[in-house]
Amino acid sequence: MNILTAPPALQQIKHVLIDIDGTLTDDAQDPQIDDQYFGGNVLLEMIRDLAVASGLSQQHVESELTRMIDELLFWDYPMLIEGVGLPLTESMEALKNWHPTNLEIYEDAVGLVHGLLEKGYILHVISNNPHSGCLLKLDAAGLLLHENRPVFFHIFNSTHQKGQKHQSEFWERAFCDGDLNPGECAVVGNHPYEDAKLPESLGIGAGFLVVRDQPAAEWCGSILQVQDLLQILPQLPSRVTL
């Protein structure tokens, strides 16, 4: 890679928006999202099982959860937990306990986050997970707090931005809700369309696409493909002024 081929917009970057699934963390073994689970999500199945263990019939719980998911559309785990009458704190603790053994944490991602903080960038999450799903994964990765301050200023998610990253409206809502100028934003993710091509079409300053089983490539427009997330750090100038 040659820094001279980098687009000039890099000097304007103030904010870095980072994807979670496949970028910061991944499934360690069995996938979290899979048809083998109730609702296609192991965490939904856990909520069902907790409700059944509390004395409700499986048929009743499944129909209530399905109804809430359909009606809410942009649901989050606490809404469903309270909706079936489970205690929130204990139930969220059960979901939290699933993560350490079932989530792979990418060490290059953790290094990237700390390196970007040291360089003075403002970090945000941009994820298809519901809000609490983001928090559970960030917590497992040790990326909720740094020196007693939140690592991420905004957590853009399916619950609050009402959608998914393959929709341009989702990105537009995130930029609007965060009062972000897309040209001042870099995006880090692992999906060629929703983390790179789509936000590039909306005017982001730069995109970094991690493809861990392929060597890094040259800049293509405002997108740089990297094999290791730490390859991003030399590309972005320090924003720290002494």
Ligand SMILES: [Mg+2]
């Ligand atoms: Mg991803």
